[in-house]
Amino acid sequence: MNGKVYETIIARRTVRKFRQDRISADILERLVNAARLAPSAMNMQPLRYAVISTPSIAGRIFDCVKWARYIAPAGDPGPDEKPVAYIAILVDASVREKGYEEDVGAAAQNIMLAAWEEGIGSCWMGSIDREKIRNILNLEKGMILDTVIALGYKGEEPVYEEERGSIKYYKDETGLLHVPKKGLTDIMKTY
Ligand SMILES: Cc1cc2nc3c(=O)[nH]c(=O)nc-3n(C[C@H](O)[C@H](O)[C@H](O)COP(=O)(O)O)c2cc1C
Numbered sequence: 768m769n770g771k772v773y774e775t776i777i778a779r780r781t782v783r784k785f786r787q788d789r790i791s792a793d794i795l796e797r798l799v800n801a802a803r804l805a806p807s808a809m810n811m812q813p814l815r816y817a818v819i820s821t822p823s824i825a826g827r828i829f830d831c832v833k834w835a836r837y838i839a840p841a842g843d844p845g846p847d848e849k850p851v852a853y854i855a856i857l858v859d860a861s862v863r864e865k866g867y868e869e870d871v872g873a874a875a876q877n878i879m880l881a882a883w884e885e886g887i888g889s890c891w892m893g894s895i896d897r898e899k900i901r902n903i904l905n906l907e908k909g910m911i912l913d914t915v916i917a918l919g920y921k922g923e924e925p926v927y928e929e930e931r932g933s934i935k936y937y938k939d940e941t942g943l944l945h946v947p948k949k950g951l952t953d954i955m956k957t958y
Pocket residue numbers: 779780781782783833834835836890891892893894895925936946
């Protein structure tokens with residue numbers, strides 16, 4: 768198997784250091800388009816997207832997210848390595864109040880894979896100050912803020928390795944981020 772999607776899936780790693788080049792509005796729109804066409808339970812499509820690339824607003828979002836818990840603060844982006852854009856995945860509660868989580872997962876992964884193909888790294892941010900971000904984006908009451916995806920051209924190239932006793936990602940002496948992944952024989956059973 769060596770199709771393009773499979774290659775991208777294997778190569779994609781979470782990135783937390785970014786070059787400061789802007790991401791064009793066209794590319795950001797492409798990423799949301801990739802999310803829009805993701806599978807959705809009963810095709811209800813409850814998700815909405817807030818695209819943030821204005822530097823002053825992106826700077827305020829940065830203050831509301833937490834990076835790489837296992838190695839904090841070594842995984843934090845430096846002052847010149849911050850994400851240049853974010854896509855917040857929102858849920859219109861009038862369409863679905865619960866049971867939307869899988870939709871979010873599929874949409875988020877589409878965004879991250881489509882970004883990777885453009886040379887853009889991403890980090891799924893689940894550890895976020897939702898109240899603060901709601902205020903910054905001036906979200907209406909009926910809008911749930913689920914997830915934020917941080918984006919920017921890659922400033923690091925993390926690698927994965929077979930897990931040997933610990934699932935905690937770590938940085939080696941050169942600063943390279945290693946991400947242990949459980950082996951196929953540990954997670955798969957055939958019938
Ligand atoms: C639901 C979810 C929430 C996450 N939240 C954060 C987060 O708040 N901060 C962070 O630095 N990384 C976060 N991550 C990224 C994971 O740490 C990362 O996916 C994991 O270490 C595996 O690395 P990989 O994406 O390179 O395979 C999150 C990932 C997922 C799926």
